[in-house]
Amino acid sequence: MDNNKEASKYKNQISYEQIRDVILDHIDIAMIDKALDESKHGYVPIEDRRVTYFWNSIYKFAEDRYPGVFRIWGKKGESRGSNATWINISSGNGTTIVIKADRCYVDLEIAGYADKFQKFSKDNQQIIDNKKLYVRTATKSLAIRKYIDIIDFTASFNEQLDKIEDAIEKAKELQDLIVWLRF
16 A cells, blocks of 8 residues: 555555455355355355255155155255245156145146147046146146145144145146146
8 A cells, every 4th residue: 555646645544455354354254155156156045944954854755655756856955945845856758746835736847838738628628627637837838737735844844744745645646647648
């Protein structure tokens, strides 16, 4: 700052190094690292430990109760934010099953079929009626829907177990339905 004419005009002076030291004394480094990570990679969830624990319980439940039936997207042990309430399940054949726990339904999503809604509904009307299904479109996908109760990911897993079992059973019903549907 001795070489800076503008800075020498002021009685009080502070260097960048002094600013850095004050900041480092008062700010959590992890917070800065998280902000930098978010700027590089987009959205970075703020972990809600209750939701992370709930997700880990879902993975264990699915592995124990339905071995080899479902492959839930994501990684066991991964940190989850408070909005992580959709369970995506790979089902093959260009379809995905999504348990939308905060919205009260399970969808079997068929990629690229939104524009075939009328034909699909007509060709599969008997199955849709007999199984009490609802058919909707979403952007480019067709969704075949079954309704469930809301699942609270911040509550105890055991408190929500009946609702989870119901949602997974309905997901399994939709998965089994794929062989009967005409695309």
